[in-house]
Amino acid sequence: MTTPHGSSSNQLPPTGGTRTTLRVIGVLLLVVGVPVFAWGIYSVFTYEGYDGPPGTAILAFIGGLPVIGIGLMALNVGTIGAQSRYVAGETMPTLKQSAAYLSDGEGIMGVGRTVDGATHGTDGARRAAATGPFCRSCGVRNDEDARFCDGCGASLA
Structure with a gap:
């Protein structure tokens, strides 16, 4: 095009x-x-x-x-293009650090992500890594050796 x-x-x-x-x-x-x-x-x-x-x-x-x-x-x-590139170069590192700080390393819309979900232990990463049974009450998948649900606390046995 x-x-x-x-x-x-x-x-x-x-x-x-x-x-x-x-x-x-x-x-x-x-x-x-x-x-x-x-x-x-x-x-x-x-x-x-x-x-x-x-x-x-x-x-x-x-x-x-x-x-x-x-x-x-x-x-x-x-010179507006050069000015814009300079301003972006000065502000983007600060924005990235702020996004990482405000979100505990998870980032905001992809900016500032410093950790992956599996090592940081977010809910999404735990659910994806869980291979055990689903809870009958709330439907959350739990770890294989879990006796109680991670989501609602109900007994899995």
Whole structure:
């Protein structure tokens, strides 16, 4: 099966060119926006009023901020994949440890499982390992040498 991007369903669409373009645009906008904004701030705060109103300086001061903001957004979008991989790499070990701790090693939906059921002694593992008689009262299968039911306590004899 192919996606609208022409690749198979298990592959991501090719976005390398888009990422590079966004990174270049972001850097260029920052290279332009920061000096324009800095000049605008300097001109507005050092204005002495001899040459007329500081219209260009105020325009640079106000206009430099959106240029910087758009540049930062382009850089963010261009690096979001790397950011996501970093965050996942930092949080997954903690999540796995938390799942193992909260479930006594059994894991939560497969995450954090550190023991198998047979060695940990869960009810499911005991029932699967039990080869003895079934209880007449509750139907639980018990160990071969058991005299009382593990589920309800009734006599097996």
